Amino acid sequence: MAILVDPPRWPAHGMLWSHLVSDFSYDELHVFARGVGIPRRGFDLDHYDVPERMYAVVLDAGAVAVESRVLIRRLHVSGLRVRQVDRGDAARRHRKAFLRGEWAELGARLGVPDPFLWRALGEDLLLRWSEPHRHYHDLVHLQDVLLALDQLADLGEVVEP
Structure with a gap:
């Protein structure tokens, strides 16, 4: 390791x-x-x-x-x-894992009283943002927004919920 x-x-x-x-x-x-x-x-x-x-x-x-x-x-x-031929599927898996992790961290920062309910809400959001009619506000967009917030924080900006 x-x-x-x-x-x-x-x-x-x-x-x-x-x-x-x-x-x-x-x-x-x-x-x-x-x-x-x-x-x-x-x-x-x-x-x-x-x-x-x-x-x-x-x-x-x-x-x-x-x-x-x-x-x-x-x-x-x-x-x-991750082989080149597998990049599309891998990107979707990693994106969902990243979004779940970001959601969990947000819940921890907010001190949510019921982590199980919080996780269920996050899964519901992932399902909704994955709906086939979404062409702009989809999981890719959500990931880009969260990465941009991370970049702002790296530059010293205060990023709060």
Whole structure:
């Protein structure tokens, strides 16, 4: 069980990027990424994209430096690798998991008295936002809004319910 990072050699947006993965679970990966300040919007189905300026930070926090081919092999062996052909289905699964997690965190911040009722309300919202007639205000839009709120919080804005 390890958090792995490959060297920053992937160009995009005028900089170089690394990939950060867990060979154990997505939960482990999300906890690690949050702990070092990598925003959730950096998650790409089976890895986080990490800017070169954060490479030393993730190593100092305990990530293991490996070559890209080793990272991919370990990710594949763990069963967490998302193949290109499976990206659409994986995106939908991860989106729902992300939204459920965000809903649970919101309930905790609000101090809801009945977590079971809160969870049921969240599931009802997911069903409603998944209705086939929705073409703009759908789960993709909801995820984008929540990620934008996270970005505002990262920039120091006060984001409250």
